[in-house]
Amino acid sequence: MEVNKKQVCALLFTIIPSSKFLVLPTLYAAYAKQDAWFAGLINLIADGILVAVIVAFISVYEGQTFFDVLENTFNKKVARAVYFVYGLYFMFKCVVPVFEQKNYTEIVLYETSPTVFTFLPFFLVSAYMCVHGLRPMARTAEIVAWFTATGLVLVTFLSVSSVDFLYLRPVLKNPVGQTLSGSYKAMIWYGQPLVLLFMAGKIKKEKHFKLSVGITFGVAAAIVVLLFAFFTGIYGDIAVRQLYALSKMTKYSIALNNVGRFDYIATLMLVTAGVLSLSVPLVFSTMCFNTAFGKGKPFVFAIIINALIATVLSIFNLYFNRTIELFENYFSPVMLLLVYVFPLVMLIIGKKRRVEKNDFNESKLREKSAIMREKGDL
Numbered sequence: 001m002e003v004n005k006k007q008v009c010a011l012l013f014t015i016i017p018s019s020k021f022l023v024l025p026t027l028y029a030a031y032a033k034q035d036a037w038f039a040g041l042i043n044l045i046a047d048g049i050l051v052a053v054i055v056a057f058i059s060v061y062e063g064q065t066f067f068d069v070l071e072n073t074f075n076k077k078v079a080r081a082v083y084f085v086y087g088l089y090f091m092f093k094c095v096v097p098v099f100e101q102k103n104y105t106e107i108v109l110y111e112t113s114p115t116v117f118t119f120l121p122f123f124l125v126s127a128y129m130c131v132h133g134l135r136p137m138a139r140t141a142e143i144v145a146w147f148t149a150t151g152l153v154l155v156t157f158l159s160v161s162s163v164d165f166l167y168l169r170p171v172l173k174n175p176v177g178q179t180l181s182g183s184y185k186a187m188i189w190y191g192q193p194l195v196l197l198f199m200a201g202k203i204k205k206e207k208h209f210k211l212s213v214g215i216t217f218g219v220a221a222a223i224v225v226l227l228f229a230f231f232t233g234i235y236g237d238i239a240v241r242q243l244y245a246l247s248k249m250t251k252y253s254i255a256l257n258n259v260g261r262f263d264y265i266a267t268l269m270l271v272t273a274g275v276l277s278l279s280v281p282l283v284f285s286t287m288c289f290n291t292a293f294g295k296g297k298p299f300v301f302a303i304i305i306n307a308l309i310a311t312v313l314s315i316f317n318l319y320f321n322r323t324i325e326l327f328e329n330y331f332s333p334v335m336l337l338l339v340y341v342f343p344l345v346m347l348i349i350g351k352k353r354r355v356e357k358n359d360f361n362e363s364k365l366r367e368k369s370a371i372m373r374e375k376g377d378l
Helices: 005-015 024-060 066-073 076-093 095-107 120-132 134-162 176-189 192-199 209-241 263-292 298-315 320-377
Strands: none
Touching: 005 134, 005 192, 005 209, 005 263, 024 176, 024 192, 024 209, 024 320, 066 076, 066 320, 076 095, 076 263, 076 298, 076 320, 095 120, 095 176, 095 263, 095 298, 095 320, 120 134, 120 263, 120 298, 134 209, 134 263, 176 320, 192 263, 192 320, 263 298
């Protein structure tokens, strides 16, 4: 069940911008004001470092899955415990993005009052993805990546004429502490490249893999930062009150005066791509639980996980802001440890072992050479 380089890049390009243009720009505006784009840049640099760490991890532990590495480094029980923790992480990771996508769909895209079943089809798609695993998800990403690219290009094109670039100057006018605080609070919208760690050992070995992944991430990150700046430049001081930026960034475009709100085409493309992006954490949550408790039960875990998320959304439907605050305060430290620290620690361990193995092999080779020379002398 291997995926190729093209599928990995398509998946990465799809999930990086996902859910970053609904509530997140407003949060950045609250903390960083005109430096909102810089707060986003900080988070994306952290994710860029994460990509580099995981790509290096895949290279060091070539052909091994993350579970194999944990099992060889510690033992099988520890490996299962780690996968269980990451299963919980991925499950909770999708709560806020799914919550805001649900609210956006019901509030912005529906003229009539939505019913409780409006967002239910998402969980049917997600459950299907969870059951069938990595390969169908990767194949779908090849198609959905075009929706993401087209939607982002349209939003960029329609927004640029409305931007007041003078508002973005001078750079770093906002206190650095507040900007960093905004980046920390926004962490729950980042960390998507972590899924590459759980694809280790399942990616075909191809030329220029590192370069392709790096360029893909760089392009996606650049577009995200650019649109953060556009949103802040369009709304200025009132950006903090503009929820669901995706629909509001384009509405002042002159191009819409004659042909109507065709910008909703871009919105629908990005929302469609968001269905896959929001399913990804649930797919990997299912994979982690399935591995932790023994393979062969993805259907059971898929149903349980999707049912739990649907239940949480139903119960806390009227407490969206409180839910975000809860995750900002308590989930961000967990993310810092699981997403950014632990993979780095495993990479350091792997590199240290590789050096020790190389030293051991060189020592053996020298001993063998010495023995051969002694025999030659005799």
